[in-house]
Amino acid sequence: MRIAFTKMHGLGNDFIVLDTRETALPALAPESVRALADRTRGIGCDQLIVLEGDPEATVRMRIYNADGGEVEACGNAARAIGLLLGEPATIATAGGTIATTPEANGVSVDMGEPRFEWDAIPLAYAMDTLVMPVGWDMLEQPVAVNVGNPHVVFFVDDADAVPLETLGPEIERDPLFPRRINVNVASVAGRHTLHLRVWERGVGLTRACGTGACATAVAAMRRGLVERHVTVHLPGGPLAIAWGEDGRITMTGPATEAFRGSFEWGDYA
Incomplete structure (x- = not known):
């Protein structure tokens, strides 16, 4: 099974982004996250970001650290996904729903209270x-x-x-x-x-x-x-x-899309 990904970063804090809104992933185990995040044997990242559909937001963002654990929030990833979406959006996370707005100097994020x-x-x-x-x-x-x-x-x-x-x-x-x-x-x-x-x-x-x-x-x-x-x-x-x-806290800064590619799911499962 071939999986498409986007590699992004916010000030060097880098992410593998998997968009599952149209193509569902198999179950994501911690060892698969660690394998993908490995910088010598995998794609390499600080966090793996999985995008899902959400009935009350533009998108739901799930965040996995390089050790395989799922966490609640990531401000740099929020800016990256705001850039990827390309328009004002709401992003649901385990830590709450945040709002992003693309701007001339990057992406502004309403991080809540x-x-x-x-x-x-x-x-x-x-x-x-x-x-x-x-x-x-x-x-x-x-x-x-x-x-x-x-x-x-x-x-x-x-x-x-x-x-x-x-x-x-x-x-x-x-x-x-x-x-x-x-x-x-x-x-x-x-x-x-x-x-x-x-x-x-x-x-x-x-x-x-x-x-x-x-x-x-x-x-x-x-x-x-x-x-x-x-x-x-x-x-x-x-x-x-x-x-x-x-x-409410507002964070503004740059985000960058580095490259796009694909990988064979079985190589990391």
Whole structure:
């Protein structure tokens, strides 16, 4: 069975997109996701995106990390699918329905309202999510935010100096986070500028994370470190994040279609 795919990326955070709205896929097992995501033996990606029909949205987007696990949200993938659709659209995800609008400088995404309650993150037990009384080595007192998926954000003097490749997996799988966690380390460069690195659960270090940029911007705003509209600079490039007075987050940035191809399903099943 030959399957068509589109390879896309948002600031280097890359995706294999499978559109099943007209052609159904066989059951997608975690080992198939891992095989497709493998960068030496497969097509290679951070996330596999499966598009499905949805009666209440333009399309439903299912998101699988490179480790085979399904997750709730992905901001960079939302921009990529917004570009693929080519017109204003609503995208249903496990983390909620979001709206995308193609613009001259990329795609704008209404990411909805962030959640801050400890059990909405979720955490294993109740605590203050604005200044969490926990720490791992040099990283202490993070902010916890759910923007469709769970994040902790640490503010440091120099985000590049943090050994995130070591601390990231330790924090991701800490028992405090029953669904694991995305780990963000950020430094403030001005009232409208943040520098960010992300350890993404199920992926690892990533060049860009749209939900991470949203979570980090909102965390910095809650702490009074920045204004309500910021540019978040990631290794892959910048994203514009605004947190409106209506409580909704808007993310704007580029997305790119890299190439199209097909593969034999049996090679990855």
